[in-house]
Amino acid sequence: xxxxxxxxxxxxxxxxxxxxxxxxxxxxxxxxxxxxxxxxxxxxxxxxxxxxxxxxxxxxxxxxxxxxxxxxxxxxxxxxxxxxxxxxxxxxxxx
Numbered sequence: 001x002x003x004x005x006x007x008x009x010x011x012x013x014x015x016x017x018x019x020x021x022x023x024x025x026x027x028x029x030x031x032x033x034x035x036x037x038x039x040x041x042x043x044x045x046x047x048x049x050x051x052x053x054x055x056x057x058x059x060x061x062x063x064x065x066x067x068x069x070x071x072x073x074x075x076x077x078x079x080x081x082x083x084x085x086x087x088x089x090x091x092x093x094x095x
Contacts, residue, residue, distance in 0.1 A: 002034045004069035011060065014075045029055040033070060046086055061085050
């Protein structure tokens with residue numbers, strides 16, 4: 001079953017800055033994600049309710065929307081993504 005995939009502005013901007021080969025890998029991985037394929041893992045602790053998709057050295061954080069769509073929220077290199085995303089969530093919670 002192919003799901004609707006919604007990309008956040010951050011994901012779109014990040015992808016636009018990538019070199020052609022990583023951009024192709026990202027596009028391929030997102031196409032697979034629409035069919036629930038790929039290295040997908042649920043996140044834990046403060047990021048419970050979100051999932052991650054591994055694409056080489058990059059990770060995409062996403063969630064399943066109530067309407068069944070997939071919302072790709074954030075992408076970054078593995079070394080940075082969880083700390084940066086958690087900080088972004090904290091900022092949004094404060095207002």
